[in-house]
Amino acid sequence: MDTLRPDPTFHPSPKLAMQAEKERLAYTALLSPDRSRPDALAVVDVDETSSTYGKVLSRAELPNRGDELHHFGWNACSSSLSPLTGHAFLQRRYLIVPGMRTSRMYIFDTQPDPTQPRLVKTIEPDEIRSKTGYSRPHTVHCGPEGIYVSTLGGGGTDGAIGPPGVFIMDCQTFEVLGRWEIDRGPQQLHYDFWWNLPRDYMVSSEWALPPQFEQGLVAEDLLGNKYGHRLHFWDLRDRRHVQTIDLGENHQMALEVRPAHDPTREYGFVGVVVDTTNLEASIWTWWREDGKFHARKTATVPAEPADAAKLPALLKGFGAVPPLVSDIDLSLDDRFLYVACWGTGELRQYDVSDPMAPRLAGSVRLGGIANRYGHPNGKPFGGGPQMTEISRDGRRVYFTNSLYSTWDAQFYPDGIPGVQVMCRVQPGGGMELDPGFYVEFGDGYGAHQVRLQGGDCSTDSFCYPSV
Template structure:
């Protein structure tokens, strides 16, 4: 008798109660393109003789992909009443090269320590079928694999707007672009949804010429990066509302809806306010059929001496927090905010979603502070991509943002590192002294995925009882 994958859970509460992760998957990139990018398989089982070590490396056959974000072929969204795919497995990792526009499909079964590439989708197929380039975020939906992009067509990705395309979740064939009516949307970054409520939220970063060779300071100071958030009718695939945060709120990046579909709100991280260099968290909600959004938390820039600062910041005499990732625990209680510039991981209690309260903080790395790990090792860069265990007790993060941006803000280099902090049941964060992942020389580390799902992978179709 066929049964759904046991790692699929109808509600967030059931996922929280599931067995803990034993494996973490982390993307590695070669910043100078001197060798192929790779997928690291890491042992995260406490007490294991290889705990916090890379136990397998899937090395790609090409150079210059620039791995960034990735996701599963299927997740708990498959349990949707509207799904025609009840017997898929959470088995394949869909890994886009943000620079090459190539996508790798890696099979993690039957043994993740022997994971291997099973399909490569060349960029020409994506260009031909979608008109998009620079694939970025991957989410598994009830009806296929959704992939957001940062570029349109043409050599520099500026011929037409970027958007989302769909892949078949069994054959991995690229089907076509998702949008029927995009309205005013012209930039793209992240996306996620509330499946039963039938809406999607998308955000904005920049067009490829504004990020591929590094941050363009004059574009930032003239507020030419993304600063809007878009709301979509998921079934009709059309833009129903766009809200401008204000042009000074530059780079509206990660969107994190509440996991329990009864809760019609979510969070957005904004990298920098060009009037004062602060980072911010915004809360959106739906009321009376309309979406609303407001700034609910700010993180100030920190003064620093000129000789502590890289060239792009020397004129400011301060380090902006540079909020580069946020993640929400499965119980919707704690929001984690990665401040890549100041070297801080913040934990907010968001029990009241429009009144976040700072509940914990860990300092590590940072442009000026350069705080070492408790084990004494140097953590270059700052907290960047963050992932939370399903039970909310372990918080993992890496330290690289994007190759050219790393070089601008951390010119001494950002050797790959991954750490983990223990989170208290009622808040509080403490770095685990025994968790430090050493990656092969020459690699930087970006996004993390956890075996069996995590807090930025799964979308749930049923409320928690």
């Protein structure tokens, strides 16, 4: 009868999820920057009572090379408790892992031993292309009726024939079902996506097509404002585009979207990597009012002057380091927004109790293109704060340091050995790096996305209000 009970890691509301037990394991995507070895999925012990705390417990290597693992996710999460679902008795058991460069996807089973995930299925790129016309799978979200996967490429070898979009996978067989969109509207680029399930809308963002990122940043395209700079809003149930907001072509690369977790709150945030007029990064708040969506720039992070001798070739002519906001993440209580400044080596914590007026509440420095801030334990840190994941209770923030292999090589030509670290957060705001948590993944690996056992702040979507 246990299979007829909802998974205990599914929670109706964000507040109830915050009260759940602490995470014990973290799953981290590792990539081989030079593609000399297969990428891997690492399991890290994050249980502070364990004798192996902060250690890599296992590493599952993939059977192929060159996949470039990216934003993987669970087969099922708290969205399964939606009153519209037909799958309330799924388990948060399988990790859906996309290889962005090869358009291949992997399914890992975390049972019976969560410390030893097993590869149980490989989805070849031909299946994705033939059923959807898409390529370069990027972000995975578990929805009430299936697994949603965003893509960055369309058809053709270079992924530039036709626009990218979202496709759906069966959450039990993992079969690719087809395109999600019924009416795409003007959307031509893609990156991240997320939703408010009870309010029945989805929001998506824009990066670029594969020729603009796979071999590295194309400086001419950036200076020509040819990367993405728009938000798209969708009717979730009808699967149709309803509105576009252009943030302005100088606001290049609108990436991570983070809706409020409480479904009664109809707002969210998006991070913009760089403003081509002054190299600053920015945070925008979007919201819905009277049936229409709006967006406003609510926080900026300035570029930092730097000696040209310390800069890679791409930046020498600017004499400054752009923050390069590459990830943002929102705590489950919707209070703190974490902003990863991969270029300047800073993780910022904003109090967003008023989403229209983010207030800087904390900051840590680690890595960075010019300053190369060291870790409190005395060890170096290549790259800068990148993929960020928050514990359900909001007291721990984990982050890694690799963005994308070819971009890593452009901005950090000395290399970025894969490392995972953690900040401890004070209840009222403020944070500091934990000197005792420093996970090294070994020579030849970069580290990207982190997922926490039992769910985390960029995995779950909730269907009921917090009270």
